[in-house]
């Protein structure tokens with residue numbers, strides 16, 4: 001929308017969320033300690049599955065959650081387009097139905113509640129940022145399915161989110177890979193100027209897939225800590241609920 005948004009509460013100028021997908025171990029080893037050192041809370045979208053990918057690290061995720069980070073739903077199966085080489089036919093969204101995706105998301109929800117004691121209401125992130133099931137005339141958006149079960153959900157996209165208009169069930173986020181701290185800080189500047197909500201989507205930090213190195217990540221976190229409280233850095237769920245209130249007020 002044209003013109004900057006100046007309607008954040010408490011003298012806030014703009015908002016930022018740091019989100020992390022897939023739960024690779026480097027997020028626990030590197031990202032969480034850096035966030036904790038600077039007092040910044042992140043959102044971690046995990047696939048709650050048995051074995052080494054999640055279950056083995058449950059105690060550490062529990063500790064991160066109790067320390068104020070958001071642990072959130074990223075499905076059990078991580079279904080994406082079968083065009084990606086890492087996606088089996090079994091997990092290809094082209095062959096899925098709305099019923100199947102809903103069952104997978106609810107199964108993840110049940111597993112999160114079983115493994116993470118006292119987990120609070122949280123958000124959802126679309127695997128690979130993709131929001132469809134089926135093909136051609138059978139293709140459907142599964143955003144309405146997610147909207148029935150969550151108040152806030154994150155996708156991917158080029159822009160930051162304008163609180164006046166953004167879809168809280170399909171938020172735009174920037175997936176960053178191999179960037180410098182300076183690059184991420186300069187990506188933020190137009191969003192801050194416009195009073196928008198910028199969401200970063202990270203994967204590995206200092207290791208694992210789609211890596212961002214530790215130094216640039218720390219540079220961004222330090223910058224955000226210094227810019228508080230004018231720039232409000234909080235979890236996707238927390239900023240999402242504040243934006244829901246802004247949109248609610250605008251309607252009434």
Ligand SMILES: [Zn+2]
Nearest residue numbers: 021022127128
């Ligand atoms: Zn993912």
